[in-house]
Amino acid sequence: MSRTTGDGTGAGAGAGAGAGAGAGLDGARERWVRTGGVELCVAELGDTTHPTVVLVHGYPDSKEVWSEVARGLAGRFHVVLYDVRGCGRSTAPRPLRGGFTLEKLTDDFLAVAEAVSPDRPVHVVGHDWGSVQAWEFATARHTEGRIASFTSMSGPSLDHFGHWIKKRAARPTPRRAAQLLNQGVKSWYVYMLHTPVLPELAWKGPLGKRWPKILQRVEKIPAGDYPTASLPTDAAHGAWLYRDNVRARLRRPRADAYAHCPVQLITPTGDAFLSQRLYDDLERWVPQLVRRTLPAKHWVPRTRPDQLVSWITEFVTSKEEGDPARENVAAGPYADRFGGQLVLVTGAASGIGRATAFAFAEAGARVVAVDRDAEGAARTADLARLVGAPQAWAETVDVSDEAAMEKLADKVAAEYGTVDVLVNNAGIGLSGSFLSTTTEDWRKVLDVNLWGVIHGCRLFGRQMAERGQGGHIVNTASAAAFQPSKILSAYGASKAAVLMLSESLRAELAGQGIGVTAVCPGIVNTNITTTARFTGVSADEEKRRQAKVARAYGLRNYPPEKVADAILRAVVRNAAVVPVTPEARGAHLMSRFTPRALRALARLDPPV
Numbered sequence: 001m002s003r004t005t006g007d008g009t010g011a012g013a014g015a016g017a018g019a020g021a022g023a024g025l026d027g028a029r030e031r032w033v034r035t036g037g038v039e040l041c042v043a044e045l046g047d048t049t050h051p052t053v054v055l056v057h058g059y060p061d062s063k064e065v066w067s068e069v070a071r072g073l074a075g076r077f078h079v080v081l082y083d084v085r086g087c088g089r090s091t092a093p094r095p096l097r098g099g100f101t102l103e104k105l106t107d108d109f110l111a112v113a114e115a116v117s118p119d120r121p122v123h124v125v126g127h128d129w130g131s132v133q134a135w136e137f138a139t140a141r142h143t144e145g146r147i148a149s150f151t152s153m154s155g156p157s158l159d160h161f162g163h164w165i166k167k168r169a170a171r172p173t174p175r176r177a178a179q180l181l182n183q184g185v186k187s188w189y190v191y192m193l194h195t196p197v198l199p200e201l202a203w204k205g206p207l208g209k210r211w212p213k214i215l216q217r218v219e220k221i222p223a224g225d226y227p228t229a230s231l232p233t234d235a236a237h238g239a240w241l242y243r244d245n246v247r248a249r250l251r252r253p254r255a256d257a258y259a260h261c262p263v264q265l266i267t268p269t270g271d272a273f274l275s276q277r278l279y280d281d282l283e284r285w286v287p288q289l290v291r292r293t294l295p296a297k298h299w300v301p302r303t304r305p306d307q308l309v310s311w312i313t314e315f316v317t318s319k320e321e322g323d324p325a326r327e328n329v330a331a332g333p334y335a336d337r338f339g340g341q342l343v344l345v346t347g348a349a350s351g352i353g354r355a356t357a358f359a360f361a362e363a364g365a366r367v368v369a370v371d372r373d374a375e376g377a378a379r380t381a382d383l384a385r386l387v388g389a390p391q392a393w394a395e396t397v398d399v400s401d402e403a404a405m406e407k408l409a410d411k412v413a414a415e416y417g418t419v420d421v422l423v424n425n426a427g428i429g430l431s432g433s434f435l436s437t438t439t440e441d442w443r444k445v446l447d448v449n450l451w452g453v454i455h456g457c458r459l460f461g462r463q464m465a466e467r468g469q470g471g472h473i474v475n476t477a478s479a480a481a482f483q484p485s486k487i488l489s490a491y492g493a494s495k496a497a498v499l500m501l502s503e504s505l506r507a508e509l510a511g512q513g514i515g516v517t518a519v520c521p522g523i524v525n526t527n528i529t530t531t532a533r534f535t536g537v538s539a540d541e542e543k544r545r546q547a548k549v550a551r552a553y554g555l556r557n558y559p560p561e562k563v564a565d566a567i568l569r570a571v572v573r574n575a576a577v578v579p580v581t582p583e584a585r586g587a588h589l590m591s592r593f594t595p596r597a598l599r600a601l602a603r604l605d606p607p608v
């Protein structure tokens with residue numbers, strides 16, 4: 001690791017903190033930037049001729065919180081991380097009181113930006129208090145022209161926050177009062193940090209020792225080189241961030257806190273410290289705003305680095321290239337949730353699978369369309385790109401073939417990345433009495449409808465779990481999973497197994513942040529009716545019945561697009577079981593509350 005100095009830097013003040021730019025940043029170049037009576041430890045990765053991305057850490061972190069994200073961005077950008085004054089290997093102001101105001105933190109940022117990118121504006125990314133600071137950078141008049149874009153996560157502007165409070169306090173409707181109360185409860189730690197001496201004693205005592213284990217248990221942060229050994233001192237110094245800024249800004253928020261650069265807001269939906277309602281009025285302050293939501297807790301730089309790298313890369317690249325098409329690629333419903341994510345859909349050549357691939361594409365997701373029909377899968381991928389997917393690929397696989405599915409999983413991981421959302425949709429239909437259903441019939445329907453789902457869950461679910469950044473699995477079951485029928489014993493059994501597999505898997509993977517949903521459509525107008533098998537009848541009779549069922553489904557005309565929309569909504573809400581169509585919802589309710597009536601209906605002879 002090299003050690004350099006920028007303009008106006010001092011070479012010696014931070015040397016006692018130890019060599020190197022910090023854990024997880026091997027290979028980084030290091031420099032010291034002197035500003036406002038402190039020396040800031042700055043680490044750089046990537047080619048300095050590329051656009052500069054500055055990562056600003058929060059409380060009680062040091063720059064190493066960004067190590068995974070920094071490595072992911074370094075191939076495309078000049079990545080800069082620095083320890084905020086008083087943290088990590090940067091020196092602390094003396095005295096501490098009054099040394100952490102937003103004005104002084106802004107001067108620190110400008111000094112770093114001048115040292116690492118004197119001729120071009122930089123792209124800023126902030127988390128927690130790094131985001132609070134960066135809102136100041138992005139709205140202060142004297143920083144205008146130095147910031148090309150700002151990506152914010154888990155840290156609001158104190159000025160915007162102050163106006164948010166005043167607006168709700170001035171007209172306290174029940175909803176606004178509830179919002180104030182909710183955020184007040186979430187902000188318990190802010191009150192604690194304003195108490196004298198106690199926070200410092202806690203961090204330098206038992207809390208500092210236990211903090212890594214707390215993060216692992218509560219936030220599911222993997223063990224490793226974070227946090228660094230400087231944590232107790234970082235946290236003690238960082239308490240002055242709150243004392244120097246919070247009360248003053250919330251009481252007298254700036255009236256001119258308008259962003260002078262494009263902003264990307266990434267909101268973790270499970271953040272224990274910040275309500276999503278804090279950002280309801282943000283369009284008032286940010287003319288160019290892109291919203292993203294992420295099913296994660298507070299420390300997303302450690303728990304979801306891959307997703308952050310994808311979104312930051314897309315956002316920064318769009319601003320650098322000035323490409324309106326790229327900027328608006330995620331413009332459909334749920335774009336804030338799925339933009340840039342990798343979604344794999346089986347049975348994607350037609351019907352529900354194709355509609356689902358298109359719905360995710362419209363939301364800006366990258367799509368892998370999988371089907372044993374190579375031409376149909378390729379057509380789906382082509383159309384997915386047209387409707388909004390930044391990238392889409394077609395893969396030809398029979399989901400019942402275990403070896404082929406293993407090869408697919410390896411290929412997807414190597415070429416496209418870890419799947420964020422898996423939709424196990426491939427299935428075949430089979431109708432006929434149990435006694436007329438042969439062993440071969442059973443094998444075929446179970447191989448596709450059940451084993452295909454098992455292969456997908458096992459292979460791609462394992463990759464999600466090993467990545468440790470969550471994900472979601474959707475398994476297409478059927479209303480036949482809970483609605484018995486005298487002519488659907490094999491098909492219904494396969495779908496009932498998928499339903500119970502989904503419920504069991506949901507319980508098993510919940511602790512790893514992976515959701516599992518069973519979607520149970522009823523009568524949907526897809527081509528499964530024309531390919532469904534009918535047992536115990538002649539070939540001519542089978543064709544007649546296929547045509548008759550297809551006509552009936554066509555008259556019912558419930559479109560697969562509605563199922564696709566239900567799938568996206570289920571992922572967003574992390575729903576467990578989702579019946580789709582009125583008859584499916586009715587059968588689901590009857591299976592729970594009036595099962596005897598449902599069994600009686602099953603004895604009726606269906607029209608043939």
